Amino acid sequence: xxxxxxxxIAARANVSTATVSYVLNGTRNVRPKTKERxxxxxxxxxxRPNDIAKSLKSNRTNTIGVIAEDVTxxxxxxxxxxINDYADRYDMHILLTNLRLQKRIGYNYSKMEDYRKYAxxxxxxxxxxxxxGIIYIGVHPRDLTGLVNTYNKPIxxxxxxANDAKSVQYNDExxxxxxxxxxxxxxxxxxxxxxxxxxSIPSRLRFNGxxxxxxxxxxxxxxxxxxxxxxxxxxxxxxxxxxxxxxxPPTAILVMNDLMAAGALRCASExxxxxxxxxxxxxxxxxxxxxYLSPSITTVELPLHDMGILAMKSLASMISxxxxxxxETPLCRLIERESVAAPRTAxx
Amino acid sequence: xxxxxxxxIAARANVSTATVSYVLNGTRNVRPKTKERxxxxxxxxxxRPNDIAKSLKSNRTNTIGVIAEDVTxxxxxxxxxxINDYADRYDMHILLTNLRLQKRIGYNYSKMEDYRKYAxxxxxxxxxxxxxGIIYIGVHPRDLTGLVNTYNKPIxxxxxxANDAKSVQYNDExxxxxxxxxxxxxxxxxxxxxxxxxxSIPSRLRFNGxxxxxxxxxxxxxxxxxxxxxxxxxxxxxxxxxxxxxxxPPTAILVMNDLMAAGALRCASExxxxxxxxxxxxxxxxxxxxxYLSPSITTVELPLHDMGILAMKSLASMISxxxxxxxETPLCRLIERESVAAPRTAxx
DNA sequence: AAGACAAAGTGAAACGTTTAGAAAAGGGGA
DNA sequence: TCCCCTTTTCTAAACGTTTCACTTTGTCTT
Numbered sequence: 001x002x003x004x005x006x007x008x009i010a011a012r013a014n015v016s017t018a019t020v021s022y023v024l025n026g027t028r029n030v031r032p033k034t035k036e037r038x039x040x041x042x043x044x045x046x047x048r049p050n051d052i053a054k055s056l057k058s059n060r061t062n063t064i065g066v067i068a069e070d071v072t073x074x075x076x077x078x079x080x081x082x083i084n085d086y087a088d089r090y091d092m093h094i095l096l097t098n099l100r101l102q103k104r105i106g107y108n109y110s111k112m113e114d115y116r117k118y119a120x121x122x123x124x125x126x127x128x129x130x131x132x133g134i135i136y137i138g139v140h141p142r143d144l145t146g147l148v149n150t151y152n153k154p155i156x157x158x159x160x161x162a163n164d165a166k167s168v169q170y171n172d173e174x175x176x177x178x179x180x181x182x183x184x185x186x187x188x189x190x191x192x193x194x195x196x197x198x199x200s201i202p203s204r205l206r207f208n209g210x211x212x213x214x215x216x217x218x219x220x221x222x223x224x225x226x227x228x229x230x231x232x233x234x235x236x237x238x239x240x241x242x243x244x245x246x247x248x249p250p251t252a253i254l255v256m257n258d259l260m261a262a263g264a265l266r267c268a269s270e271x272x273x274x275x276x277x278x279x280x281x282x283x284x285x286x287x288x289x290x291x292y293l294s295p296s297i298t299t300v301e302l303p304l305h306d307m308g309i310l311a312m313k314s315l316a317s318m319i320s321x322x323x324x325x326x327x328e329t330p331l332c333r334l335i336e337r338e339s340v341a342a343p344r345t346a347x348x
Numbered sequence: 349x350x351x352x353x354x355x356x357i358a359a360r361a362n363v364s365t366a367t368v369s370y371v372l373n374g375t376r377n378v379r380p381k382t383k384e385r386x387x388x389x390x391x392x393x394x395x396r397p398n399d400i401a402k403s404l405k406s407n408r409t410n411t412i413g414v415i416a417e418d419v420t421x422x423x424x425x426x427x428x429x430x431i432n433d434y435a436d437r438y439d440m441h442i443l444l445t446n447l448r449l450q451k452r453i454g455y456n457y458s459k460m461e462d463y464r465k466y467a468x469x470x471x472x473x474x475x476x477x478x479x480x481g482i483i484y485i486g487v488h489p490r491d492l493t494g495l496v497n498t499y500n501k502p503i504x505x506x507x508x509x510a511n512d513a514k515s516v517q518y519n520d521e522x523x524x525x526x527x528x529x530x531x532x533x534x535x536x537x538x539x540x541x542x543x544x545x546x547x548s549i550p551s552r553l554r555f556n557g558x559x560x561x562x563x564x565x566x567x568x569x570x571x572x573x574x575x576x577x578x579x580x581x582x583x584x585x586x587x588x589x590x591x592x593x594x595x596x597p598p599t600a601i602l603v604m605n606d607l608m609a610a611g612a613l614r615c616a617s618e619x620x621x622x623x624x625x626x627x628x629x630x631x632x633x634x635x636x637x638x639x640y641l642s643p644s645i646t647t648v649e650l651p652l653h654d655m656g657i658l659a660m661k662s663l664a665s666m667i668s669x670x671x672x673x674x675x676e677t678p679l680c681r682l683i684e685r686e687s688v689a690a691p692r693t694a695x696x
Numbered sequence: 697a698a699g700a701c702a703a704a705g706t707g708a709a710a711c712g713t714t715t716a717g718a719a720a721a722g723g724g725g726a
Numbered sequence: 727t728c729c730c731c732t733t734t735t736c737t738a739a740a741c742g743t744t745t746c747a748c749t750t751t752g753t754c755t756t
Contacts, residue, residue, distance in 0.1 A: 005712055016736045021714060028715095031722095031734060046498055051476045052403045053712035056741050061400065063443075063477075072429050074636070077420045084419070084446040093477065095411075096444040098432040128399045129411075129441065150394055233640075262640050269642075288422070289637030292581075292610050294617075353742055364706045369744060376745095379704060379752095401742035404711050 004045045013041040024049060055130065063093045064315060065126030067119070069101045069138030074287060075304050079137050079158060082308020090316055095131055097122045099138070116142040123147050133315045136160075139200075141167075154318035158311040161201050166318070168311045168330075172202050175300050175332035176209025176254065179282045182334055183252045184217050187342040188280060192225035192243045192250035194236060194260050206256050206284070225250050229260050236263025244271060244279070251343035252280035258287040261297050265339070276341035286335050295338035306330035352393045361389040372397060403478065411441040412663060413474030415467070417449045417486030422635060423652050427485050427506060430656020438664055443479055445470040447486070464490045471495050481663045484508070487548075489515075502666035506659040509549050514666070516659045516678075520550050523648050523680035524557025524602065527630045530682055531600045532565050535690040536628060540573035540591045540598035542584060542608055554604050554632070573598055577608050584611025592619055592627070599691035600628035606635040609645050613687070624689035634683050643686035654678035 006024075010017040015034060022028040023038045030038075041047075055061045066083060068076050080096075087094060099118050105111040119142045126134055127147075133154045136144060141162045148155040157167035183191055193210050196203040214221050224246055229235035236255060240263065243249055255261040261283030268275050275281055275295050283290060286301035307330055314326040354372075358365040363382060370376040371386045378386075389395075403409045414431060416424050428444075435442060447466050453459040467490045474482055475495075481502040484492060489510040496503040505515035531539055541558050544551040562569050572594055577583035584603060588611065591597055603609040609631030616623050623629055623643050631638060634649035655678055662674040 003712095006714095007712080017713080018715075018737080019735060022735090025714085028735095029733065034734080048472070048476055048499065050404075050478060050712055052400055052409065052478050053741090054714080055400045056398075056404050056712080056743090057714045059741075066444075070429075071432070072425045077425045080444075081418075081420050081446060081448065081451075084444075084448065085451075088448075093473070094444045094446075096414075096428075096432075096442045098429060098442075100429065100432065100436075103429075103433075124396070125441070128396055130398060130400050151396065266642070287636070289640045292637045293640060294614070351742095354744095355742080365743080366707080366745075367705060370705090373744085376705095377703065382704080398742055401711090402744080404713085404742080405744045407711075 004047050005050065008045060009038065009041050009047055012045065013038045061130045061132060062091055063095055063131050065095045065097060065131040065134040067097045067099065067122050067134060067136045069099045069140065071098045075302060076137055078304035079308040082305040083135060083312045086309045086312035095126060095129060097126065115140065119144060120147060127151050127153065132319045135311050135315055154315055156311045156315045158307050166314055168307050168314060170303050170307060170330050170332055172205035173209040176206035177213045179254055179300055179334060180210055180213035183280060183282065183340065184213070186280065186340060188252040189219050190250040191219065192227070192253045194227045194229050194239045194253060194255045194264065196229060196231045196256045198228055203256060210254055231257055231259060233259045233263040236260025237267045240264035240267040244268065244273060255281060255283050258283040258285045258290045258297055258299055262289065262293060265293060276339050277344060280340040282340060291337065298337045298340040299335050301333045301335050303330035303332060352395050353398070356393060357386065357389050357395055360393070361386045409478045409480060410439055411443055411479050413443045413445060413479040413482040415445045415447065415470050415482060415484045417447045417488065419446045423507070423650060424485055426652035427656040430653040431483060431660045434657045434660035443474060443477060445474065463488065467492060468495060475499050475501065480667045483659050483663055502663055504659045504663045506655050514662055516655050516662060518651050518655060518678050518680055520553035521557040524554035525561045527602055527648055527682060528558055528561035531628060531630065531688065534628065534688060536600040537567050538598045539567065540575065540601045542575045542577050542587045542601060542603045542612065544577060544579045544604045546576055551604060558602055579605055579607060581607045581611040584608025585615045588612035588615040592616065592621060603629060603631050606631040606633045606638045606645055606647055610637065610641060613641060613645070624687050625692060628688040630688060639685065646685045646688040647683050649681045649683050651678035651680060
């Protein structure tokens, strides 16, 4: 029962360790009879190859590192699931590092320096473990590329934009454009927007999409219709209130996440504004709760699973060095639910 | 820039590899001057120790395997976060295996045999990778203990009950009892229950808690008040309907998950039954949406993070073989929200 | 200055595999 | 039966560390 290795097998089967290795990996022909004998011993002794030794010799670990800023954030698990999906097909294993950003430093931006250290430590550890590449999931890609490249390992970012390395993202601007397009197709022309914080790239891209659609459809751009929130439910609540109290309020609002959309919904409900009859709302994220609120929220679903798959696919091709460049962009999907209807004014 | 190892350091610093190793690990005294010289070379050559080689020699990988049936299921990420929390303190790394049960076989119970194979393969792979122990997160602990024990590695289950190994669970029965207790304290005496599928252990435990509280407070046990659902929103909707249509309906319902509670809420709302004025509802799970529905749902929060911590703590003590037995049970917490109030009949 | 003892440094084996290159065995035709 | 070619098997080095047992160096006491 103690530590059986290839040597023990060899001894007991009266062959050399080389032969056992060949049987194990099928790297060379082995006479059927010998093979059988070896396999029998392997079975008897409950032998299991030691991947550590294997890795040392072969210089391949079949393992990649995945660094997540926070595994508990709503969109991360699905990305990991996507990575896994693709990794499984290539027998790649995942060494997971959870930075636990939120719990460790909260949203305290003054501690961002600490965070850089966490991230770099994480990379260091993974490199020591000889991962063949790294995928980073999060919004703060903190100076990791140089570190990783020093050791000739590839890194792929997802859920964030990295300008010094491959990053897998979805079509943010297009999705926003499409959402507005959808509202227009329902007959809306007075469309407001509640954005997230403007230091976030998705906010800006989504705003671009909104703006692009507006000009394209020759709709008036009213500065009063632009509200900047902070991603939180309360800000959605407050800003929806501001929009509704305008002399001539919008008939539809594009809200850049479901949380703020939920706030907007609550605000409307309290003011007796009936959604979708009096006001249409489109959110972003397709958070779980969006389906359960009443009315349920029409929202833009992010292609998280596909992002995971593509991130892994890109990494895999970098690892194999086949020069193939993966540059697909997974697409968002609009989930139609109850919070959008034709505006009342648009006489049916 | 090519593959620098301890030998290169040794050569360049004019010492033996042994000395370099001692510098690196502080395993023995090294003259400050020598040490400095070695460290300088390490810096210059950008040397990073190879943990694979280290592991081979030392027979320790500082890595555990975590097997999750589905990382995307709502409660899993938080458990992983807990595992991580504790693992970090001991510099343990996590090799994550996601079985992807739902996506691979759905809830098709005829394919459960396939699933057993997935699970056992996962364990096999992890063992080959020389993990020092395994944590299994899920509801179907499929004959894994024997396999793992064959190689003298410990395994800990969580989120499920395993009768042949350590498993970390929360106080299901007590939580249910407490919830009923809470309702009673609000003045309720006619308390119905919508349970999950009865082949699930939590369903039965929660039912026990419910029953225990009823008898303890000498409340009538009315079989009509007991409804068995299937954990889905629709079943909550339907069964709440059945309860409300009783001649003398309950004034409160203990619902065994938030999804069914949301269904119950919807049913009540459609029937003009005002929650919590006419009906109180308590859920389980503290799902994200529970806070955003109106009324928001009072619910039992599962100690997921703590379960992760304890699972890892148990595993760590098994690995170190210090004989310490961890048998704490993390506790649920009742989150008071809007869906519970005193019954109208209970004259204030 | 010599001796004794502690401290620092070294050489080499070992961990469990893979894989060249070499040797041995098998098989077919004459 | 012998030779030659193919197939199978073996020997041994290598992967990058750690660590044991040993040697060398340094320091203190007298």
